Every structure is written in structure tokens, then in C-alpha cells.
Amino acid sequence: MPELTYLQAISDGLRQEMRRDRRVFVIGQDVGVYGGAFKVTQGFQEEFGPWRVIDAPLSETAIVGGCTGAAIMGLRPVAEMQFADFVSCAWDHLVTVAAKQRYRAGTPVPIVVRLPSGGGFSGGPFHSQNPESFFAHVPGLKCVCPSTPEDAKGLLIAAIEDPNPVLFFEHKHLYRRIKGEVAEERYTVPIGKARLHREGDDVSVITWGAMVHTAAEAADLLEGEGISTEILDLRSVLPWDRDAVLASVRKTSKVLVLHEDTHTGGFGAEIAATIAEQAFEDLDGPVRRITAPDSPVPFSPPLEKAYIPQVEDVVTGVRELASY
Amino acid sequence: MATAVVEVVMPQMGVSVSEGTVLKWLKQEGETIAADEPLLEISTDKVDTEVPSPGSGVVTQILVAEGETVAVGTTLAVIAAEGAGAAEPTPEPEPVAEPEPTPASAPAAAAAPPPAPTNGGAGERTFVSPVVSRIAAEHGIDVSGVPGTGTGGRVTKKDILVYIESGPPAPVPPPVAPPPEAPVAAPPPAPAPVAAAPPPPAAPAPAAPAAPVAPAAEGELVEPMTAMRRGIAEHMRRSLDTSAHVTTVFEVDMSKVVALREKLKPEYEKSYGVNPTYLAFIARATVDAIRDWPWVNAEIRGESFVAKQHINLGIAVALEGGKGLIVPVVKNAEGLNLLGIARAVADLAERSRNKKLLPDDVQGGTFTITNPGGWGAIVGTPIINQPQVAILDVEALVKRAVVIQDDRGKDVIAIRPMMNLCLSFDHRLVDGAYAAQFMKQLREQLENWGEENY
Numbered sequence: 001m002p003e004l005t006y007l008q009a010i011s012d013g014l015r016q017e018m019r020r021d022r023r024v025f026v027i028g029q030d031v032g033v034y035g036g037a038f039k040v041t042q043g044f045q046e047e048f049g050p051w052r053v054i055d056a057p058l059s060e061t062a063i064v065g066g067c068t069g070a071a072i073m074g075l076r077p078v079a080e081m082q083f084a085d086f087v088s089c090a091w092d093h094l095v096t097v098a099a100k101q102r103y104r105a106g107t108p109v110p111i112v113v114r115l116p117s118g119g120g121f122s123g124g125p126f127h128s129q130n131p132e133s134f135f136a137h138v139p140g141l142k143c144v145c146p147s148t149p150e151d152a153k154g155l156l157i158a159a160i161e162d163p164n165p166v167l168f169f170e171h172k173h174l175y176r177r178i179k180g181e182v183a184e185e186r187y188t189v190p191i192g193k194a195r196l197h198r199e200g201d202d203v204s205v206i207t208w209g210a211m212v213h214t215a216a217e218a219a220d221l222l223e224g225e226g227i228s229t230e231i232l233d234l235r236s237v238l239p240w241d242r243d244a245v246l247a248s249v250r251k252t253s254k255v256l257v258l259h260e261d262t263h264t265g266g267f268g269a270e271i272a273a274t275i276a277e278q279a280f281e282d283l284d285g286p287v288r289r290i291t292a293p294d295s296p297v298p299f300s301p302p303l304e305k306a307y308i309p310q311v312e313d314v315v316t317g318v319r320e321l322a323s324y
Numbered sequence: 325m326a327t328a329v330v331e332v333v334m335p336q337m338g339v340s341v342s343e344g345t346v347l348k349w350l351k352q353e354g355e356t357i358a359a360d361e362p363l364l365e366i367s368t369d370k371v372d373t374e375v376p377s378p379g380s381g382v383v384t385q386i387l388v389a390e391g392e393t394v395a396v397g398t399t400l401a402v403i404a405a406e407g408a409g410a411a412e413p414t415p416e417p418e419p420v421a422e423p424e425p426t427p428a429s430a431p432a433a434a435a436a437p438p439p440a441p442t443n444g445g446a447g448e449r450t451f452v453s454p455v456v457s458r459i460a461a462e463h464g465i466d467v468s469g470v471p472g473t474g475t476g477g478r479v480t481k482k483d484i485l486v487y488i489e490s491g492p493p494a495p496v497p498p499p500v501a502p503p504p505e506a507p508v509a510a511p512p513p514a515p516a517p518v519a520a521a522p523p524p525p526a527a528p529a530p531a532a533p534a535a536p537v538a539p540a541a542e543g544e545l546v547e548p549m550t551a552m553r554r555g556i557a558e559h560m561r562r563s564l565d566t567s568a569h570v571t572t573v574f575e576v577d578m579s580k581v582v583a584l585r586e587k588l589k590p591e592y593e594k595s596y597g598v599n600p601t602y603l604a605f606i607a608r609a610t611v612d613a614i615r616d617w618p619w620v621n622a623e624i625r626g627e628s629f630v631a632k633q634h635i636n637l638g639i640a641v642a643l644e645g646g647k648g649l650i651v652p653v654v655k656n657a658e659g660l661n662l663l664g665i666a667r668a669v670a671d672l673a674e675r676s677r678n679k680k681l682l683p684d685d686v687q688g689g690t691f692t693i694t695n696p697g698g699w700g701a702i703v704g705t706p707i708i709n710q711p712q713v714a715i716l717d718v719e720a721l722v723k724r725a726v727v728i729q730d731d732r733g734k735d736v737i738a739i740r741p742m743m744n745l746c747l748s749f750d751h752r753l754v755d756g757a758y759a760a761q762f763m764k765q766l767r768e769q770l771e772n773w774g775e776e777n778y
Contacts, residue, residue, distance in 0.1 A: 324478075
């Protein structure tokens with residue numbers, strides 16, 4: 001199997017779907033001639049033409065609104081937000097129209113919105129956010145957050161196939177940093193199934209997206225101290241894999257929920273609450289959260305480092321729980 | 325240092341309760357406790373319950389040992405506000421060479437040891453996590469005997485798993501056989517009212533329940549009487565001494581109820597999560613019959629008879645392992661339909677077994693139903709629950725061959741689900757004919773239960 005970067009895997013999956021299914025098209029700012037801000041769709045317009053690789057005006061509202069209409073009429077649009085942060089302009093179309101359409105009228109809305117998200121490169125407050133928690137609160141949407149190239153391709157194809165609006169949160173910091181073997185043929189990864197990234201006995205770390213890799217580095221360090229860390233990669237936060245989380249809790253009895261998004265009302269709170277409700281008698285310590293603080297993402301590199309959970313933070317958090 | 329001292333007293337768990345027994349101390353002397361954190365478990369003749377701490381601080385003295393029974397209002401323990409120093413009220417024989425830190429001349433005092441951070445003897449091994457608590461309960465382990473390696477000596481899940489795997493370190497008393505079949509008329513326990521022995525001098529060993537145990541001969545098993553058992557004994561004896569007990573037995577053909585229950589059961593369970601038990605049907609029919617025969621729902625008060633407008637149905641619930649009996653009350657049952665009664669009975673039974681009943685739940689009954697039929701009993705002569713005047717005993721539902729009339733009025737033998745209902749009533753107030761008419765109506769209601777009639 002070829003080794004691809006996370007970004008190449010997304011590109012590969014998208015291209016494969018466009019070749020396979022003529023209903024699939026992409027639309028977004030600079031996705032055509034320029035090949036996308038991050039070059040996910042480089043060469044796409046040459047291969048598929050300007051009618052299936054559409055350069056959109058600077059209006060997320062128009063992009064998602066148009067996609068919703070096209071989907072209702074039977075197409076399978078894949079929209080790109082240049083940065084996930086800008087999706088707020090498309091809030092109404094996603095939350096009020098796309099998420100409710102199936103419920104109100106029975107019409108499926110098979111759109112995918114790709115959301116380059118996350119920080120780690122001094123992008124500042126407008127280009128670094130992780131807005132998955134907002135949308136995880138909206139029944140009717142699906143929110144996918146892959147952490148590996150293999151999952152990125154398989155989940156993107158599953159998202160395109162899915163009859164519901166799917167928000168695909170691809171982490172920018174992983175684009176060229178993470179590589180992995182990815183099958184050449186088409187495959188899907190089921191949305192809503194977590195993946196055990198690392199097996200361990202002492203503490204469970206529940207996380208997703210880029211934080212999976214932060215947790216993995218921490219787990220390597222902790223192993224040297226004799227602490228065995230289990231890492232569960234949720235892969236999607238809506239729907240999320242309660243069974244897998246509860247199974248891990250029952251095994252280790254100590255849980256750290258880790259996410260890059262801010263603290264208050266972050267999706268980690270939902271996980272912690274569910275654990276308290278459904279696995280209370282299996283807990284041997286408080287459910288801990290490590291998240292970004294409740295503040296916009298800073299530009300300054302040292303501040304951003306203090307803001308985004310780092311390997312050392314996870315090491316400390318897991319260590320404290322292990323000795324609790 | 326201003327020492328805020330809080331005394332913990334035996335609480336009044338209901339109007340008629342005058343004393344309570346300390347079952348278990350959840351904190352030992354020297355341990356810290358937060359306000360409202362459970363401090364001890366007590367047992368009264370109404371309910372068993374936990375007593376929360378009235379303040380936060382350190383438990384400096386425990387004045388009543390486990391197993392002792394004391395009057396309401398008796399001081400059970402003393403809690404000193406945090407920082408007040410655990411040793412304060414205990415006149416420790418050795419006044420350890422701790423020179424009174426005279427003020428002034430500070431430099432010398434600097435050499436004194438730093439103030440001990442309320443290091444109350446055994447340490448602060450207080451918190452038992454949910455998972456440890458569950459594992460301990462499943463294996464019948466006393467967590468206080470497990471060596472802890474967690475924060476502050478807390479017992480972690482690993483600790484208790486290791487403990488289970490390797491077994492307890494020291495020999496423990498052999499597991500006692502299940503509850504003795506204590507004949508109520510046992511010889512009076514030796515008068516050993518344990519003159520409130522001074523609490524053992526802060527022995528860190530797990531406090532063995534101090535109980536006034538009569539010496540056991542070989543082959544005997546002696547257990548101190550619990551407050552509940554004493555309450556039951558006194559109550560039953562007093563009832564027989566008070567009421568003129570008569571029991572009447574009625575046979576009831578339950579075919580219609582059985583059929584209706586089969587029909588309702590899936591719906592009730594699916595929609596309401598409640599099992600429509602036979603007991604619920606009978607309770608519902610009893611309430612209706614009482615409306616027409618109100619003197620079975622009454623009491624004798626002095627020279628008067630008092631009929632009750634409200635029907636508060638006591639439901640006798642046996643505690644597991646022969647540990648006693650409790651009679652929680654479905655209040656105002658006259659306002660409940662079948663579903664309401666089924667739900668109320670299920671809730672009370674559940675809370676009885678989990679010790680979650682509140683004192684109010686066991687008071688104010690006006691008529692009692694007891695239900696030994698579940699174990700196969702077919703006839704009983706229950707004792708009236710004073711000051712009530714009647715108690716209904718629900719016996720086993722059994723298929724029997726009975727003679728009935730077929731459509732053409734011909735006698736035939738049929739197999740029918742039959743149940744005996746026995747009513748003990750107080751002949752001082754209720755005469756045999758009245759009781760029989762009440763029972764006749766109850767039987768007719770059960771035998772002719774229409775679908776609309778619930």
C-alpha cells in the first residue's frame with residue numbers, strides 16, 4: 001500500500017468518488033484554478049472540468065445554500081470552507097435548512113462540508129478554531145474528525161455516501177505532518193465507530209483529531225514510567241461511540257477527555273456527563289478534561305503553545321489520574 | 325484558637341420513634357468529615373438510614389459504639405471544626421512535652437515543629453470510589469481493611485483487585501451462616517445493657533461491632549437483636565394483646581384478573597416500566613370495597629370508633645435474608661387507578677429493599693395488605709397492624725379443579741386459577757357478618773373485573 005499524507009489521503013478519496021460517481025462535485029473558494037488553499041483539489045479542474053470543480057464567490061452562505069439545493073435535487077456536493085472558522089457564515093443553511101430538511105420534508109440532503117480546522121501554526125483567532133462542538137449539538141448533522149490518513153480517506157467516502165449533511169473536520173496541522181499506509185482501492189470507514197488507537201490498562205484518554213497524536217506521544221513517555229495509557233480515537237463526535245467509551249471506562253476506571261477546542265460546553269463535557277451517568281459505578285477517580293482554555297486562539301507562538309494542549313499537559317494529567 | 329464544636333445527636337426519625345441503634349460508623353475518630361457527608365448508619369424501628377454530619381471538621385470523639393441503642397437526642401459524636409486539633413478533647417495521658425508556646429521571644433519558638441496538618445491518626449483514608457465500593461460490595465469486603473496506595477492512602481481499584489486475588493492477610497472470623505431462624509419467643513436476652521463503655525482509646529484497628537451478645541453454646545448462633553426486630557416483636561405482641569383477632573378466608577376465582585393482566589402486562593411494561601402485579605389488582609379492588617365497608621378502614625380511639633376518609637394502604641415488604649419486615653404506605657390510595665397503585669407499590673418495594681424509605685413512608689397506614697402467597701402459602705392468620713382494625717392476606721394463586729355452572733346452568737368441573745384471601749379483623753369493632761360482606765364484595769369485584777374497570 002502506498003504511504004500518503006493525511007492531505008493526500010483526503011485528495012485521493014475525493015478524486016476516487018468523483019471518478020466513480022458523476023453526481024459528486026466540489027465547490028469552494030479557489031478550489032478550481034488554484035487547487036484549493038491547501039491544495040486538496042489540485043489538478044481536479046483539469047480532470048473534471050469547471051462544472052464539477054466550481055470556484056465560488058466569497059460567500060459561505062451561497063456555497064452551502066447552493067449545495068443544499070443541489071443535494072435536494074439529487075446531486076452529491078462536497079463544499080470546502082477555506083478555513084473551518086468561516087463556516088459560521090453558513091450556519092443558517094446548515095443548522096436550519098440542511099439539518100432539518102429530512103425531518104420536515106423527508107428529503108435527504110447528502111452534502112459534505114470539508115472544514116480545515118485546528119491550530120498549531122500561529123493562524124490566530126480566525127484560522128485556528130475547532131468548531132465541532134457547535135454542530136455536535138444539532139440533530140440532523142453528522143460531525144466527523146479523522147486523525148489518520150487511512151481514516152481520512154475512508155471517512156470522507158463514507159461522508160459522501162451518507163444521505164445526511166456531514167461536516168468533515170480535517171485538521172490542518174495533520175495535513176503534511178502525518179503519513180500512513182492507505183489502500184488504493186475505494187473503502188469506507190463507518191461513521192460513529194471509535195477506533196482503539198492504543199491499548200492500555202491504567203488510564204483511558206478519549207480524544208479525536210490532532211489530539212490523538214498528542215496523546216500517543218504522551219503515552220510513549222508515560223510507558224517509561226510504567227503507566228499504561230489507552231487511547232480511544234472517537235473519529236466522529238456526532239454520532240459518537242458511547243459503547244466504545246464506556247467499555248474503555250469499565251476497563252481502566254480512570255478517564256481523561258482531551259480536546260483541542262475550548263473548555264466550557266466543549267464536546268468533552270458531553271462525554272464526561274455520559275460517563276458519570278452510565279458508568280458511575282466503574283469509576284475509580286474523577287473524569288478529567290484537558291482542553292484549550294476559554295479564550296480565542298492567540299497568534300503568538302509561545303501563547304498558542306500554552307493554549308493548545310501539549311504532550312506535557314497530557315503526561316501530567318494522565319500521571320495524576322494514574323496515581324489518584 | 326476558637327474551637328467550634330458540633331455535637332451529633334441521635335435524630336428523631338418519626339414522631340413515635342424514641343430510640344435508635346448505631347449500626348455502623350462511617351468515620352472513625354481522627355478522620356475529617358465534610359458537612360452533610362454521611363457519618364454513621366442508624367437503625368430505628370421505622371427505618372434504617374444514614375446520618376449526615378451537621379458540620380465539617382474532624383471527628384474528635386465517638387461516644388456510642390456500634391450496636392448500642394440510645395434515646396433520641398443522645399450525643400453520638402463530637403466534631404471539631406477543621407484546624408481545632410484532633411487531640412483537643414481527649415485527655416491523652418501523656419501531655420507530650422509541648423511547651424506552651426509563650427508569646428513574645430519569638431526566635432526560640434521558631435524551632436518548634438511546624439503545626440501538624442490535622443494529621444488525625446489513621447490518616448485521611450476517607451474516599452471510596454464508586455468502582456471500589458461496588459467491587460467491595462460484590463465480594464463482601466470491608467474496604468477499611470485493604471491497604472491503599474492512592475491519594476491519601478485511598479484504596480484504588482487496583483488495590484482491591486490485588487487484595488481479592490491475594491486474599492486477606494489475616495484470618496477473619498468464619499463466614500456466618502445465613503440468618504438464624506430466630507424464634508420470636510426466645511428466652512429474654514441476658515440483661516446485659518452494656519453500660520456505655522468508654523470508647524476504646526483511639527485504637528486504629530477496625531472497630532469490631534460492640535454488641536451485647538449472650539454467650540453461645542456449641543451449635544448455637546447468637547446475634548444481637550436489631551432495633552427493627554425488637555420493634556416488630558413489641559408491635560406484634562401488643563397487637564395480639566389489644567385486638568380480638570378473627571380471620572375469615574375467601575376463595576376467589578381469578579380467571580378474569582389473570583386474563584386481563586396477561587393483556588395489560590406488555591403494555592404496562594413497555595409504556596410505563598411497571599409490572600401490573602396481582603397485588604396491584606387486589607389492592608385496587610380492596611380500595612373500592614373499603615368505600616362501601618368503611619369500618620374495616622378504621623381505628624378504635626379511646627371510647628370512639630374512627631372511620632378514615634383516606635385509604636392509606638400499608639404493604640408489608642419482607643427484607644432479604646430474614647432481616648425483618650417493613651410496611652411502607654401507599655398514601656391516598658383512593659385516588660389511584662390500577663397503574664397508579666402498581667407504580668406506587670413497585671416504588672415502595674424497591675425503596676424498602678434499598679433502605680431509601682423516608683420516615684413518612686412508613687406512617688399513617690389505615691389498612692394493611694400482606695402477601696405471602698408469592699412463596700406458596702395458601703392460608704394465613706395475619707396479625708393486625710395497630711392501630712388498624714383489619715389486615716388482608718393475599719395467598720398463592722393456584723390452579724384448582726372447581727365446580728362451576730356452564731352456559732346451560734349445568735354443573736361441570738373446570739380448572740380455574742384460584743386464590744385464597746384471608747382477612748384478619750378486630751372483632752371489637754368489626755363483626756363477622758360485616759367482614760364477610762366486605763370480603764364478598766372484594767371477591768365479586770375480582771371475579772367480575774371488566775376491562776373498562778381499572
